[in-house]
Amino acid sequence: NAGVTQTPKFQVLKTGQSMTLQCAQDMNHNSMYWYRQDPGMGLRLIYYSASEGTTDKGEVPNGYNVSRLNKREFSLRLESAAPSQTSVYFCASMRMIGTGGNTIYFGEGSWLTVV
């Protein structure tokens, strides 16, 4: 019963390098999300995918791209990493039922440092 799995857990990048954070969920959820967590700012939504084949920008999308590869997987790509992207990244998923109030389940987080 893995839930939401994201990799890698830790990564150090040099400025300008690219990388992809992988996320997979085994709960057959249709909605998936990428958040970043920074001290004193809570969690901020980067991108989300309400269903397979769709993606939308969240609150802080600049510098990121996403791919909803299939229903299970939702990846986050940094094309040219910047120190401002040093953060903890959380993938999450949710099964949309009705008009709201559905529980979002989070992965364990990925600690990314850009030097």
Place this chain on the structure above:
Amino acid sequence: AQKVTQAQTEISVVEKEDVTLDCVYETRDTTYYLFWYKQPPSGELVFLIRRNSFDEQNEISGRYSWNFQKSTSSFNFTITASQVVDSAVYFCALEETSGSRLTFGEGTQLTVNP
């Protein structure tokens, strides 16, 4: 736009004390949902509770209780007889039905000392 404010950045208590974490929200929706999540030192986010805007009954679960007051747009969380294992960052979050996305507060770091 929706907003969640957790004015208490850090709280420190001694074990067995009661502690209340404040959460104030802003929304234009008449139907919305409020959540609390716990983030222990290990980093994962643990779902604690969900409350919809039409249900203002307080809820108690063991040592945890939640007080939802629509009149003051608050959804406060109280831990009774706190324990060291309660030490974590606690996040309040709001979901408007129009967007089905969560807006988080800044989080409150709770430290329970033995």
